[in-house]
Amino acid sequence: MVKVDGYEVPEGLYYSKEFAWIKIEGEKVRMGITDYAQKQLREIVYAELPEAGAEVKQNEPYGTVESVKAVSDLVAAVSGTVEEVNSEVQSRPELLNEDPFDRGWLIIVKPSNLQVELPNLMDFNQAVEWHKNQVQTK
Amino acid sequence: MAKRIIVIGANAAGVEAASAARKKDRTAEIILITQEKTAGYSRCGLPFVIGGQISSFNDLIVYPPAYFQMLKLTLKNETKVTAINTKEKTVTTADKAGSTETLPYDSLVIATGADAFMPPIKGREKQGILSLRSLEDGEKILQAVQNGAKSAVIMGAGLIGLETGVALIERGLKVTVVEMLPQILPQMLDADMAKLVQEHLQEKGMCILTSKTVEEFLGNDKVTAIMAGGERMEADLFISAFGVRANTKLAVDAGIPLGETRAIKTNARMETDVKDVYAIGDCAESLNLITHKPTCAQLGTIAVRQGKVAGKNAAGDYSLFTGVLASAVTRLFDVEAGVTGLTEAAAARAKIEVVTGVISSKTKADYYPTAKPIKVKLVVEKESQRIVGAQIIGGEEVTQRINALSFAIQKEMTVRELAKADTAYAPPLCETWEPMVLAAEMVLMKLR
Ligand SMILES: Cc1cc2nc3c(=O)[nH]c(=O)nc-3n(C[C@H](O)[C@H](O)[C@H](O)COP(=O)(O)OP(=O)(O)OC[C@H]3O[C@@H](n4cnc5c(N)ncnc54)[C@H](O)[C@@H]3O)c2cc1C
Numbered sequence: 001m002v003k004v005d006g007y008e009v010p011e012g013l014y015y016s017k018e019f020a021w022i023k024i025e026g027e028k029v030r031m032g033i034t035d036y037a038q039k040q041l042r043e044i045v046y047a048e049l050p051e052a053g054a055e056v057k058q059n060e061p062y063g064t065v066e067s068v069k070a071v072s073d074l075v076a077a078v079s080g081t082v083e084e085v086n087s088e089v090q091s092r093p094e095l096l097n098e099d100p101f102d103r104g105w106l107i108i109v110k111p112s113n114l115q116v117e118l119p120n121l122m123d124f125n126q127a128v129e130w131h132k133n134q135v136q137t138k
Numbered sequence: 139m140a141k142r143i144i145v146i147g148a149n150a151a152g153v154e155a156a157s158a159a160r161k162k163d164r165t166a167e168i169i170l171i172t173q174e175k176t177a178g179y180s181r182c183g184l185p186f187v188i189g190g191q192i193s194s195f196n197d198l199i200v201y202p203p204a205y206f207q208m209l210k211l212t213l214k215n216e217t218k219v220t221a222i223n224t225k226e227k228t229v230t231t232a233d234k235a236g237s238t239e240t241l242p243y244d245s246l247v248i249a250t251g252a253d254a255f256m257p258p259i260k261g262r263e264k265q266g267i268l269s270l271r272s273l274e275d276g277e278k279i280l281q282a283v284q285n286g287a288k289s290a291v292i293m294g295a296g297l298i299g300l301e302t303g304v305a306l307i308e309r310g311l312k313v314t315v316v317e318m319l320p321q322i323l324p325q326m327l328d329a330d331m332a333k334l335v336q337e338h339l340q341e342k343g344m345c346i347l348t349s350k351t352v353e354e355f356l357g358n359d360k361v362t363a364i365m366a367g368g369e370r371m372e373a374d375l376f377i378s379a380f381g382v383r384a385n386t387k388l389a390v391d392a393g394i395p396l397g398e399t400r401a402i403k404t405n406a407r408m409e410t411d412v413k414d415v416y417a418i419g420d421c422a423e424s425l426n427l428i429t430h431k432p433t434c435a436q437l438g439t440i441a442v443r444q445g446k447v448a449g450k451n452a453a454g455d456y457s458l459f460t461g462v463l464a465s466a467v468t469r470l471f472d473v474e475a476g477v478t479g480l481t482e483a484a485a486a487r488a489k490i491e492v493v494t495g496v497i498s499s500k501t502k503a504d505y506y507p508t509a510k511p512i513k514v515k516l517v518v519e520k521e522s523q524r525i526v527g528a529q530i531i532g533g534e535e536v537t538q539r540i541n542a543l544s545f546a547i548q549k550e551m552t553v554r555e556l557a558k559a560d561t562a563y564a565p566p567l568c569e570t571w572e573p574m575v576l577a578a579e580m581v582l583m584k585l586r
Pocket of ligand 1: 146147148149150151152171172173174180181182183184185217218219220249250251252270271272298385388418419420421436437438439440441467
């Protein structure tokens with residue numbers, strides 16, 4: 001894990017430019033939002049997530065997170081069928097602030113087109129560069 | 139519901155309004171337009187980059203591009219709104235390349251802020267007079283310091299002038315502050331309280347000349363000296379801090395009425411006299427909670443609160459801005475100064491008869507080694523015995539006392555109620571008798 005200007009970027013994940021991360025876990029993909037994203041939103045008080053069985057599409061919103069002063073769409077990093085939803089985050093949305101890459105995961109998806117979609121995402125090294133860029137142009 | 143909301147100005151007030159609008163309406167198109175290169179940065183932090191406490195101007199950016207992206211707010215920077223047409227409900231813009239565009243709106247929020255004010259002083263067209271309003275202004279001042287400026291004259295002893303003066307002393311410059319009125323911080327403090335701050339600043343090496351009007355800028359093309367109160371003052375750096383003026387030209391040209399303070403007139407929803415057009419922040423006026431008269435206090439804290447209200451209303455929600463007490467705080471070297479509500483002088487101008495109480499105390503138990511002095515002044519309306527204002531000068535712990543007294547004034551607390559306040563105590567943290575309570579007791583005795 002590296003920190004870019006205080007923002008965590010863990011290794012072993014793929015990242016989208018819409019502030020999502022994914023972790024490939026065998027046949028499945030775990031998805032969440034980055035540390036950088038949660039820090040822009042600050043104290044998150046509400047997470048609206050899809051039900052298991054819902055379809056999500058790469059680059060399209062699948063839910064929203066709302067903080068005291070902001071609201072943002074959750075944009076899917078890959079397409080697929082939602083297999084599991086983190087119900088703990090729904091009852092304790094502050095987990096998104098406290099632990100965005102671990103206990104604050106949002107959904108687990110069975111991807112439908114991972115081979116084609118994965119190249120659209122950034123790997124760890126690209127994500128570090130991208131974060132550096134975000135911080136500079138801020 | 140509004141389909142398209144346009145916000146002119148993307149700073150404290152504008153960004154807050156756009157965020158509040160987005161919370162209400164997840165689908166409306168929300169466009170923020172600013173003529174500046176950088177949006178969503180804190181002007182209030184500028185003096186502390188100059189002073190060196192904050193390492194870079196970049197750190198002042200509160201809302202980076204990612205924020206706008208996440209909230210689906212369209213940001214057009216380096217783009218100036220050149221006209222508003224309230225009949226057609228459009229704004230016309232020109233970007234830096236000069237190309238123009240006309241954009242329709244359903245709701246419009248004017249958050250054009252204020253600019254540094256330069257009075258009609260002889261020689262004002264000369265180069266080298268800096269002010270502190272934008273990031274670029276800050277960079278210019280810091281650049282001048284890094285280029286070896288050794289001395290500075292600051293014109294105006296308001297908050298911005300003094301904060302800048304402190305920053306320059308911290309950078310090793312010799313600083314002279316020239317003020318037209320007989321006291322420093324004339325908008326914020328009564329003369330008796332301002333004197334304490336002035337003494338502290340002088341102890342720290344600031345040269346303060348009050349009751350001196352700047353009469354002329356001297357020098358060929360570039361200013362090399364000023365004349366003030368008949369005296370010639372030379373320096374390497376000249377900073378004008380004469381105050382700020384609301385940016386109202388767009389509104390005036392569009393026929394949107396100004397109020398008696400010459401800022402844009404608004405109602406409690408922050409709506410102007412023209413339907414679906416809102417005005418917020420440094421360019422807008424709203425009511426003073428005590429005098430019930432329009433006021434334009436031009437503070438960041440007011441800008442964000444007005445912004446939230448206007449943003450909600452612009453998106454079809456309902457929200458009211460109840461008014462201002464113009465609560466403000468500052469730290470100048472080791473002294474904090476704060477105000478809420480009316481000063482004694484402001485009360486007199488508003489023909490409100492008051493009784494005051496002033497208490498000197500300590501910020502910790504008197505015997506506790508690091509206790510610092512603190513002075514509380516309460517301003518109480520005579521007939522109702524309601525608290526209408528307070529000023530505090532102290533080594534620490536000023537802000538939250540100002541906030542507590544601001545709540546008290548908002549809740550129309552009487553001085554009798556304040557004298558019975560249930561306060562906490564521990565020697566390393568505060569005195570047994572809270573100085574605000576003692577000040578209330580003093581007022582009660584005077585009211586007997
Ligand atoms: C040095 C300094 C220190 C301060 N310290 C404090 C403090 O400690 N506490 C406090 O409460 N307040 C403080 N303030 C005041 C605070 O910064 C202002 O009240 C606040 O910035 C007002 O926000 P605003 O959004 O209304 O206006 P602004 O911040 O002025 O933003 C308005 C924006 O609109 C843009 N604009 C104007 N006209 C157009 C147009 N036609 N087209 C496009 N864009 C346009 C401007 O360029 C500007 O970017 C300080 C101010 C300064 C300068």
